[in-house]
Amino acid sequence: MVTIKDVAKASGVSPSTVSRVIADNPRISADTKKKVRKVMKKLGYHTNINARNLVVKSTKAIGVIMPSSTNKALQNPFFPEILRGIGSVIHKMQYSMSLSTGETEDEIFEEVKRMVYGSYVDGVILLYSRVDDSVTNFLYEQDFPFVIVGKPHEYVNEITHVDNDNFRAGKEITEYLVAKGHQKIAFIGGASDLFVTMDRQAGYESALTEAGIGNCEEYKIHTEFLESGGRGAVESLFALNSPPTGIVVSDDLISLGVLSMLEDSGYHIPEDISLVSFNNVYLSEITRPPLTTVDVQIYKLGAQSAKALIEKTLNKNEPAKRIIIPHRIVYRDSVSER
Amino acid sequence: MVTIKDVAKASGVSPSTVSRVIADNPRISADTKKKVRKVMKKLGYHTNINARNLVVKSTKAIGVIMPSSTNKALQNPFFPEILRGIGSVIHKMQYSMSLSTGETEDEIFEEVKRMVYGSYVDGVILLYSRVDDSVTNFLYEQDFPFVIVGKPHEYVNEITHVDNDNFRAGKEITEYLVAKGHQKIAFIGGASDLFVTMDRQAGYESALTEAGIGNCEEYKIHTEFLESGGRGAVESLFALNSPPTGIVVSDDLISLGVLSMLEDSGYHIPEDISLVSFNNVYLSEITRPPLTTVDVQIYKLGAQSAKALIEKTLNKNEPAKRIIIPHRIVYRDSVSER
């Protein structure tokens, strides 16, 4: 391995000068810089990141924590897309990204502890937000730089997070259904302890109320369609005396499942029943029919969270902020006039 | 930060002893170990990974390189799933995983160079295999430990890779269609410069030949359904004098697109035309109809590649190997008898 000393010797300067050249220190003459750089190139010098990290006490690495993956929720294209967004700014800033590998909550927690105690990373991005999460609490107590994609359970004003206005999004998409003449509108959400689900559902409820349409509990179900249970829940929805004519589904992937089983049961979308959804991942374009869905700009969600985190690691007392990524409805073919 | 010296002082031993306790060196008495460990706990000691890396010249980190993400191919659930597989063994071995963040080929190449020159990682997993890839060539020339998921273009016997027997898989699934009475079978593949596509297609062709069915070029098309071009290609397939009754599609996500447009055009699956696919990602269960597809065991693909790589980093002259992950056909409802 070529070290700074080798370069120093070969170019007839001191190691510190070489170090300064690397840092492009303005107090080094252009001449020496050029000379040293040439030698670096010739010798094939590359700075050893561990040595530098050790002294500057920063790794320029960000830890990204995925939710526990005991079910198939991770197969949601949401994740590669948000990783791409995070990656874009991480890359631009010359940082690197360390991904969590634990499958259970405990494993993940252990891993996060290693990350922060072992100085693996300068900061952490949490790709989920749950009630009473040990990782969140730990990071908060340690006062370690982190941001949440989504909404924190506690300390909302002290934890910087980037989120959509899921309440508004849920409300707007429901209002759209109402405007199309629907009165009986159901809600199908994923895990009910996720804030996304709760917020979108609250928006849905608010829209119904404001429209003067009562909202009944039988119209709200939660399923991830990952276990076979979901099927029954949806069937019972249509066994009701007065079945819905429209459905708000909280996630595109769930929509695909709902779509399939509805058509299987003889309903046609959108003729018989209309369906709207969230996220606008690629597959929502290629379902049959293509989905009217709210584009939450996953990529930006990722990019902004990385940006906010890096700012925070650079300046420890950067105030906590909430960053709302705007959404917009993408109109496709899963809704019909009533 | 609590260092080894602090622990040493507090427990009345030397730093080297503490270091040995951490490494669980057998030559340290059980007593001292206990004593020192108690102090470590009390002080909240955690070893600084950078300092250790610097001296042992190993980072216990693996770099995972995704394909360039200029299109939406990354939204394929294949990626989260293989990451999960890789993560499982990385985690078990107490390694960490560094994900690439570049979007273009050039960015990725730069990043890989940083990773290896800067001693960021001990080894690299390539999640793609392309013809004439600069990253592959670089890694090969540097003699840096790496494995490819898929089949290397060159030096097949010198680069350890983990792959499916895509030729056989393609052949078997096509034979299945033949056994079901199909004679006119088309092939729809993704990018034609990908080895997966080529191998699966070759298997398809071989099956047709062996069945005494000629295979004509008009029956083979390539599209990722990411650009609108795919639609036209498929339509022309059915504008043929003698349109196919069965289709082999090289990827579940593409299948979803094909499915949708076929039904849109008035064809019914499987009554009018049968369709088989590859990968068995979650969404193949929830399409309409659910897909008969070959399960390539993505998770294992990831796990085995991580395992092979770690072995290689641990023992530089571990011989190159080819690891074939078995596949199996999952029979669902997208095929009908002719």
Next chain:
DNA sequence: CTGTTAGCGCTTTCAA
């Protein structure tokens, strides 16, 4: 503008 010197926190001979 550049060199000298002292560490960063850890592991590892070599001695005892």
Next chain:
DNA sequence: TTGAAAGCGCTAACAG
């Protein structure tokens, strides 16, 4: 079974 000392490759005062 343990300690002393050197050094991994780099940066950062402090001098000059």
